[in-house]
Amino acid sequence: MNILIIADLHLDLWARAGRDPFAGIVPVLRDLDALIIAGDLANDPQRNWPWALSRITRLVSPAWIWVIPGNHDYYGTTLDDGVLARIAAETGAHLAQKSVLTFGSCRILCYTLWTDFALLGDPGSAMERAKMAMADYGRIRRKDGDISTPQDTAAIHRDHLDWLTHEIAKPWRGQTVVVTHHAPSAAAAGPCPASVQPLPRILMAGSMHTGPTAGSSVIPISRSQPASAGRGSSTSRSAIPARCPKAVRPTVCCAA
Numbered sequence: 001m002n003i004l005i006i007a008d009l010h011l012d013l014w015a016r017a018g019r020d021p022f023a024g025i026v027p028v029l030r031d032l033d034a035l036i037i038a039g040d041l042a043n044d045p046q047r048n049w050p051w052a053l054s055r056i057t058r059l060v061s062p063a064w065i066w067v068i069p070g071n072h073d074y075y076g077t078t079l080d081d082g083v084l085a086r087i088a089a090e091t092g093a094h095l096a097q098k099s100v101l102t103f104g105s106c107r108i109l110c111y112t113l114w115t116d117f118a119l120l121g122d123p124g125s126a127m128e129r130a131k132m133a134m135a136d137y138g139r140i141r142r143k144d145g146d147i148s149t150p151q152d153t154a155a156i157h158r159d160h161l162d163w164l165t166h167e168i169a170k171p172w173r174g175q176t177v178v179v180t181h182h183a184p185s186a187a188a189a190g191p192c193p194a195s196v197q198p199l200p201r202i203l204m205a206g207s208m209h210t211g212p213t214a215g216s217s218v219i220p221i222s223r224s225q226p227a228s229a230g231r232g233s234s235t236s237r238s239a240i241p242a243r244c245p246k247a248v249r250p251t252v253c254c255a256a
Contacts, residue, residue: 001103002031005179007038010072011052022059029059034103036096039070039112039181045077045087053091062092068110069097070181074140079148079156096179098163105174109167111160113180114153127151 014021022029029035035056042048056065067073069084077083085095096110117123117130127150131137140148168176178184 001033003034003036003103003108004028004032005036005038005177007070007181008040009037009052010040010042011055012042012044012048022056026059032060032064034064034066034101035060036101036108036110036179037065037067038110038179039068040072041067041070043072043075045073045075045084047076049073049084049087050091053088053093057091057093065093066096066099066101066110067093068179068181069095069112071112071114071136071140074148075135076139078141078143078145079152080143098160100167106177107172107174108177108179109164110179111163112156113160113164113182113184114157115182116157116161117150117154119186123154127154 009021011021037056042052053062053065053067067084067088069081073084081095081097085097088095097112099110101108101110115126117126120126130150136153137148137150142148142152164178168178
């Protein structure tokens with residue numbers, strides 16, 4: 001089974017430039033069994049997601065497309081995943097927020113994982129910098145309509161981390177793939193620090209959003225699966241092909 005994990009498509013920017021990002025990889029896409037878009041499909045999802053997903057569904061069956069929201073996918077709307085889930089469903093695709101996909105003996109844990117602002121050990125200063133400099137905190141609103149704050153997304157980070165900690169602690173005999181939009185640990189920014197033990201049966205993939213206002217401090221996977229190893233990897237506007245054992249159809253478990 002061929003699964004492609006890809007991030008940061010920003011299809012609205014490609015359309016504005018009059019270019020097609022898929023022109024050179026059409027044969028690859030048509031040979032896929034599943035496509036996981038790990039965030040930043042397009043800004044302003046209520047306007048851009050319908051046509052963007054329709055473009056992709058001409059190459060990959062919508063039943064085999066999952067979208068994990070990135071920060072840009074909330075631009076022009078609110079931090080309400082229900083809105084994004086509805087838009088994706090209308091095209092036949094799926095939102096994968098706090099979702100578990102299983103393909104045979106391979107399970108894929110999908111979620112955004114906003115930053116905890118603690119990458120450099122000073123979350124207070126990082127939050128202040130983010131509030132002043134990041135477009136997220138001017139273009140994304142909370143569910144109540146107010147402009148979002150770093151404290152809002154940090155709270156979502158804690159919720160996502162709690163979900164991951166719970167899910168990854170469940171016994172699983174096969175391979176585990178964790179897919180996030182924001183970088184899940186400092187290891188995603190470069191060589192793995194000596195203090196971070198490799199986890200061979202866990203592969204981590206995410207968009208390369210790093211730095212104190214984007215990435216997160218190390219997530220506690222090793223506490224849940226101390227016997228697992230294999231250095232995690234992340235993407236920077238690139239794609240990760242994953243080969244999982246053949247399965248008839250994935251099973252999907254989403255958070256309530």
